[in-house]
Structure formats: C-alpha cells, structure tokens
Amino acid sequence: MAATNTEVWQSASVLAVADVAADIVRIELAPSMPKKADPGSHIDLMVTIDGEQQKRSYSVVESSEDGTRLVISVFKAPASRGGSVFMHTLKAGDSLRITQPLQNFPLRVGAERYVLLAGGIGITAIMNMASVLRNVKADYTLVYAGRNRTAMAYLDQLRELHGERLVVHVDEEDGILDVAGLVAGLDLATELYMCGPIRLMDAVRRAWTERELEAPNLRYETFGNSGWYDPEEFLVRIPRLGVEAKVGQGRSMLEALEDAGVDMMFDCRKGECGLCEVRILDLAGTIDHRDVFYSERQQRSAAKMCCCVSRAVTTETGARADADPSRGPAVVTIDVS
Amino acid sequence: MTAVQTRSTTTNKTLGHPLNAWYVAGWDHEVTRKPLARKIANRPLALYRTEDGKAVALADACWHRLAPLSMGKVVGRDEIQCPYHGIRYNSAGRCTSMPAQETINPSAVVPSFPVVERHRFVWVWLGDPAKADPDLVPDMHQMDHPEWAGDGETIYAPCNYQLVLDNLMDLTHEEFVHSSSIGQDELSESDFVVSHDGNTVTVTRWMLNIDAPPFWLKNMRDKFPGFEGKVDRWQIIHFEAPSTIRIDVGVAKAGTGAPEGDRSQGVNGYVMNTISPETDKTCHYFWAFMRNYCLDSQLITTQLRNGVHGVFGEDEAMLKAQQEAIDANPDYEFYSLNIDAGGMWVRRLIERMLVAEGRLAAAL
Ligand code: FES
Ligand code: FES
Numbered sequence: 076m077a078a079t080n081t082e083v084w085q086s087a088s089v090l091a092v093a094d095v096a097a098d099i100v101r102i103e104l105a106p107s108m109p110k111k112a113d114p115g116s117h118i119d120l121m122v123t124i125d126g127e128q129q130k131r132s133y134s135v136v137e138s139s140e141d142g143t144r145l146v147i148s149v150f151k152a153p154a155s156r157g158g159s160v161f162m163h164t165l166k167a168g169d170s171l172r173i174t175q176p177l178q179n180f181p182l183r184v185g186a187e188r189y190v191l192l193a194g195g196i197g198i199t200a201i202m203n204m205a206s207v208l209r210n211v212k213a214d215y216t217l218v219y220a221g222r223n224r225t226a227m228a229y230l231d232q233l234r235e236l237h238g239e240r241l242v243v244h245v246d247e248e249d250g251i252l253d254v255a256g257l258v259a260g261l262d263l264a265t266e267l268y269m270c271g272p273i274r275l276m277d278a279v280r281r282a283w284t285e286r287e288l289e290a291p292n293l294r295y296e297t298f299g300n301s302g303w304y305d306p307e308e309f310l311v312r313i314p315r316l317g318v319e320a321k322v323g324q325g326r327s328m329l330e331a332l333e334d335a336g337v338d339m340m341f342d343c344r345k346g347e348c349g350l351c352e353v354r355i356l357d358l359a360g361t362i363d364h365r366d367v368f369y370s371e372r373q374q375r376s377a378a379k380m381c382c383c384v385s386r387a388v389t390t391e392t393g394a395r396a397d398a399d400p401s402r403g404p405a406v407v408t409i410d411v412s
Numbered sequence: 413m414t415a416v417q418t419r420s421t422t423t424n425k426t427l428g429h430p431l432n433a434w435y436v437a438g439w440d441h442e443v444t445r446k447p448l449a450r451k452i453a454n455r456p457l458a459l460y461r462t463e464d465g466k467a468v469a470l471a472d473a474c475w476h477r478l479a480p481l482s483m484g485k486v487v488g489r490d491e492i493q494c495p496y497h498g499i500r501y502n503s504a505g506r507c508t509s510m511p512a513q514e515t516i517n518p519s520a521v522v523p524s525f526p527v528v529e530r531h532r533f534v535w536v537w538l539g540d541p542a543k544a545d546p547d548l549v550p551d552m553h554q555m556d557h558p559e560w561a562g563d564g565e566t567i568y569a570p571c572n573y574q575l576v577l578d579n580l581m582d583l584t585h586e587e588f589v590h591s592s593s594i595g596q597d598e599l600s601e602s603d604f605v606v607s608h609d610g611n612t613v614t615v616t617r618w619m620l621n622i623d624a625p626p627f628w629l630k631n632m633r634d635k636f637p638g639f640e641g642k643v644d645r646w647q648i649i650h651f652e653a654p655s656t657i658r659i660d661v662g663v664a665k666a667g668t669g670a671p672e673g674d675r676s677q678g679v680n681g682y683v684m685n686t687i688s689p690e691t692d693k694t695c696h697y698f699w700a701f702m703r704n705y706c707l708d709s710q711l712i713t714t715q716l717r718n719g720v721h722g723v724f725g726e727d728e729a730m731l732k733a734q735q736e737a738i739d740a741n742p743d744y745e746f747y748s749l750n751i752d753a754g755g756m757w758v759r760r761l762i763e764r765m766l767v768a769e770g771r772l773a774a775a776l
C-alpha cells in the first residue's frame with residue numbers, strides 16, 4: 076500500500092495526557108495537517124533520547140472523523156530503549172514531530188467473521204478496528220489478554236462498547252491463554268487480527284498452520300520490539316572487516332553496526348523484508364529471532380538472522396531461565412553483504 | 413496584503429467527485445477471468461472474476477514494485493499473479509505467495525475495493541469501505557427487469573463527468589445538437605418542473621399535441637403500424653446522486669391520457685445513464701436504451717441501440733469541444749440560465765457530498 080505510506084512530517088501539539096493503566100499513558104494529539112487514521116494505522120514520531128532524535132511508531136487508538144484529534148497510548152517498557160520514557164514525560168501543550176497516519180495493518184471490511192486478539196499493550200493496534208467492526212455491525216469477537224487487570228488499559232471502556240463481544244483473559248487469574256483452543260474454534264471464513272507479545276503471536280501462527288487455516292486470513296502487525304528473551308547486551312564481530320561492536324540493551328544490532336561504520340543494507344527495520352540479513356559464522360549463546368521473515372525451520376538452523384530486530388542472548392540451552400548475562404555477554408560472529 | 417479572489421457566479425465549472433459512492437467499473441460481460449485495467453475516480457483498478465464468478469477489484473499496482481496486476485494472470489480459485497516477479501494475491505488483496513522465500517511478509521497487501529454486481533453492471537466503492545452499503549447502489553432496475561428490453565454501450569468521454577450530467581439534466585439542447593433525430597422546437601418552448609430531495613433531482617417536461625420527431629415516429633409505428641397524427645411527448649429526468657440519470661421518455665397518441673397516467677396508447681423508453689469519473693477531465697459514460705414494448709424483437713433492440721449511439725455521438729463531440737474550451741479559457745467563468753435549474757440542483761447535491769467528505773470547503 077505504498078500510496079498511503081508516504082511519510083508526511085508535521086508538528087502536533089499534545090492536547091491531553093492521562094494514565095489509563097499501570098505504566099500506560101494515553102496521549103491525545105492535534106496534528107497540524109489532519110488526516111483521518113483508518114483502523115490499523117500508526118504514526119511515526121520523533122522522541123528525544125539523550126539529546127538525540129529517534130523515530131518510534133505508535134498505533135492510533137482513536138481518530139476523530141476529520142483526523143484533527145488522534146490518540147495514542149504508550150507503555151513504559153521495563154526494557155525501554157528510552158523512547159517510552161521520553162513519551163511518559165509529555166504533558167499538555169508540548170509539541171512533537173509526527174507523520175500523518177501510516178498503514179501496514181489494514182482492516183478488511185466484509186469478512187464473514189472476525190476474531191481480534193490483543194495481548195497487553197497490543198490492544199492499541201486493535202481498539203480502533205474493534206470500534207469500526209462494531210459500527211459496521213460485523214460479527215466479531217475481541218479477545219483481550221493481559222498479565223493482570225491493573226496492567227490492562229481501557230478495560231472499562233471496551234466492556235461498555237463491546238459488551239458480550241469482549242472476552243477478557245487475565246493470566247494471573249485464568250492461567251495462560253489457551254491459544255490452540257481459541258484457534259480450534261475458527262473456520263475458513265474467519266479472519267484473525269492480532270497484536271501482542273511475540274510468544275502469543277508465535278503460538279497463534281503455529282496453531283493456525285496446524286489447523287490448516289488459510290495463511291492470508293491471519294493478520295498481524297509487528298513493530299519488532301518483543302522477543303522470546305529479555306534483551307541483553309551482546310557483542311557482534313565481523314572478522315572480514317575487523318569490526319567488533321557492543322549491542323546495548325536498548326539498541327538494535329543493525330544500529331550498532333551502523334554506528335560502527337559498517338555499510339548496512341535494510342528496508343523495513345522491523346523484521347519483515349529480510350534485506351538486513353546477515354550470515355552467522357559462530358555463536359556463543361543463542362539467537363533470539365524476532366523477525367517474521369524466516370520460517371521456523373530457517374530460524375532453528377540459525378545460519379542467518381535479521382539484524383534489525385533479532386538479538387543474541389546468553390542462554391545455552393535455549394531455555395529462558397538459563398539466560399544469565401552475568402556469565403559475560405553472548406557473542407555472535409557474522410559476515411555481511 | 414493578500415489578494416482576495418471573488419467570483420461573480422456561483423457555478424463551479426467542473427466538480428470533483430465524491431468517493432463514498434458506487435460507480436460502475438464495467439459492464440458485467442467486461443469483467444472476466446482475463447484481468448481488465450480500468451481507472452475509476454483517479455484510481456487504477458485491476459478487475460477480474462474468481463472461479464466462482466465473483467467480481468473483484470484490486471488496486472492495479474503490485475505491493476512490491478507497483479507493476480500493474482492487470483497485466484498478470486488469474487490463478488487458482490480467486491488469485492491474481494503479478495506479471496513481474498510473481499507475487500500472488502487473493503481476492504481480498506492479501507499476498508498468498510512470495511517468490512524465493514518460505515514466509516509471507518505480513519504487510520504485503522494491495523487494496524481490495526468493495527464490489528457489487530447489479531443491473532448488468534459491476535459497481536465499485538472507492539471511499540471509506542465501512543460505508544459501502546450495497547443498498548446505496550443506484551436504482552437502474554429497468555436494465556434487467558422482465559418488463560424491459562434493450563441494450564447499450566460505453567462512451568469514453570474526454571470531459572469532466574459533471575459536463576455529462578449537465579447535458580442530460582437539460583434536454584433543450586436536443587433542439588440544437590440533435591435536430592435530425594429527436595430535436596424539435598417545442599422542447600425549448602415548453603415549460604418544465606424541477607423537484608429535488610436529499611439525493612435525487614427530477615425534471616419533468618410535457619409537450620402536448622405535437623408532431624412526433626423522426627425517432628419517435630418510427631417507435632410509434634413499431635408498436636402501432638401505420639401510425640399517423642399528433643402525439644403527447646414526455647421527458648422525465650430522474651437523477652440519483654452522484655452520477656446516475658434515468659430519463660423516462662416517450663410519446664402517446666395525443667389526448668389519450670398519457671399525462672394523467674395512461675400510457676397504453678404510446679411507446680415508452682428509459683434512457684439509462686451512469687457516469688464514472690475516470691480522471692478530472694475524462695469519464696466512462698455507460699448508457700442503455702430500455703423499452704417496454706415489442707420485448708422480443710432483437711431487431712428493435714439493435715436499431716434503438718444504434719440510433720441512440722448516433723445521437724450520443726453528437727453529444728460526445730460537443731462535450732469534448734466544451735472541455736477543450738474550458739481548458740483554453742481558464743480565466744472565464746460559467747454563467748447560468750433558467751434552463752439549468754435541474755443541473756444546478758445536481759451540482760448542489762454533489763457539492764454537499766464533497767463537503768461531507770471534507771473535500772470541498774463549505775459554501776459561504
Ligand atoms: S530491514 Fe527488513 S527485516 Fe530487517
Ligand atoms: S512488482 Fe509485482 S512481484 Fe515484483
């Protein structure tokens with residue numbers, strides 16, 4: 076959808092800021108060049124981290140009909156690279172640089188049935204879709220999963236709007252969401268849209284394939300910022316170029332290599348296109364593949380990785396509990412194109 | 413000081429087109445298993461049918477490098493394959509297979525537009541898909557109703573679609589443009605009545621006790637062999653926003669009660685017109701002539717289609733020349749006559765649609 080993805084940068088002022096859950100703020104923006112945000116769209120905006128400008132993407136949670144008022148919600152991630160910390164300092168009257176709404180996750184109106192699945196802060200990408208489906212009287216179910224109720228934004232508002240169509244799943248009360256059971260109940264005419272942690276999305280993808288549902292009916296968006304492991308600092312080496320770079324917790328391997336002066340190729344920077352692929356020559360640790368470009372088979376073989384999102388972690392066994400950064404950083408030795 | 417521009421007339425020369433509307437993308441028989449390229453409302457479309465016969469409208473530009481999908485081929489049950497590097501999309505515009513990789517990029521989609529097939533046409537909705545209600549397809553039921561027979565064609569008109577609407581809303585031009593077939597002096601001499609509501613405009617004109625012009629004399633003789641004498645003639649123009657016009661036309665033996673509702677002593681046709689903007693200066697003009705007498709005569713169907721084809725050829729030449737004159741005289745305005753009342757209501761309704769879509773500043 077190239078036509079809708081031209082980045083038009085403009086200023087926006089912050090109209091209001093409000094807490095909507097533990098560590099989640101709702102930020103209302105007034106763009107200077109309003110354009111209505113369709114469901115599934117996001118805006119890119121510039122955050123300031125250590126005095127430097129960096130780009131971040133946030134889903135549009137609500138848009139007024141004429142686009143003069145856009146709402147985003149920001150979760151202050153424990154492993155934040157600094158962007159969400161900055162966003163949490165905003166207050167009414169502040170000004171930001173933002174793009175017009177961009178679209179990588181369009182909702183198709185007209186499917187027979189829908190399941191919308193949101194995990195945690197993933198609700199931000201799903202909320203606007205749910206309102207539109209409600210308005211067009213579609214047959215939909217909104218499944219909203221979270222760790223505990225205090226961490227789940229907009230619960231009351233969603234309950235009021237969607238009534239019986241909203242299914243809330245709280246891990247601390249109900250145990251882990253039964254993804255296989257959820258997918259088992261779907262048929263070929265159902266489209267599933269999801270946004271959430273990669274563990275959840277991977278489980279759904281696997282169940283989807285096992286149930287032999289049609290791949291194009293499973294829709295998801297990945298901003299490429301959650302993995303199987305918590306991010307650790309690790310080392311990347313390129314022997315051919317004599318480069319060794321440290322990849323900080325809040326940096327991507329692609330950024331670290333660029334900082335080290337390596338001429339890197341990339342396009343999407345979120346694990347979708349595969350252009351940032353590097354070849355893995357040696358590995359001390361495990362690769363935390365966070366892309367959706369490789370198949371599971373390819374990820375398991377660990378011969379290549381998408382360096383824009385994927386990382387190295389210390390665990391040797393692959394088990395999350397075995398990750399132990401105190402034993403020294405993971406080291407990945409690679410070659411680039 | 414900034415210069416302020418004002419105009420001495422309220423008539424826009426040519427109008428933009430609403431997007432929240434159904435436009436005809438093609439005749440039903442034009443949309444097949446071989447993709448068709450057609451631009452509607454400035455949006456290039458690739459049109460094709462699935463194996464089950466469902467019409468599909470996708471943006472005619474591949475997600476990858478924007479190659480036109482209409483140059484590709486239809487594959488599988490409902491897919492189309494890009495002619496360049498072979499990416500496949502299903503009828504919802506979702507990528508179903510990507511060359512040389514084991515996965516599918518989740519953002520790989522092309523816009524798929526809502527489609528409804530009705531009244532022998534394939535209609536497409538290019539605006540907000542959440543508003544694409546099939547009940548909003550304009551009423552053109554005479555196209556495929558058992559009490560009506562006929563056929564039509566498409567004119568590729570090199571003018572803004574509004575100029576075609578103007579042309580059809582005021583038929584006094586028949587006297588000058590179509591003098592050899594349907595024109596007659598009484599057209600501009602007779603009175604007409606205009607009415608409107610939120611979505612429609614109607615212009616009604618009766619000419620009583622007149623000679624039938626050649627086109628209508630022939631039609632009368634098809635139904636009433638050897639007919640001679642005066643007729644009562646009517647033209648009732650029904651506009652439905654944004655660009656469909658059905659004209660209820662006919663003549664009946666004079667004084668037999670047609671104006672009061674008894675048309676049994678006459679012949680009745682419906683000129684069906686629906687215009688789809690292509691660009692701001694071109695449009696696809698779909699028309700047909702439907703009649704409710706001699707239903708089983710293919711000869712009459714063909715004669716009427718050919719006859720109207722000739723008449724509309726005269727309009728086409730005028731519309732082309734008019735658009736050229738508009739372009740060549742950008743500093744001149746349009747002024748209006750009393751006969752433009754129907755066309756001016758049409759403009760008013762369309763302007764309101766544009767304002768509602770935020771695409772035209774509200775009038776002062
Ligand atoms: S740049 Fe696209 S996958 Fe990394
Ligand atoms: S342009 Fe269509 S596959 Fe490359």
Ligand SMILES: [Fe+2]
Pocket residue numbers: 579585586589590723724727
């Ligand atoms: Fe005409």
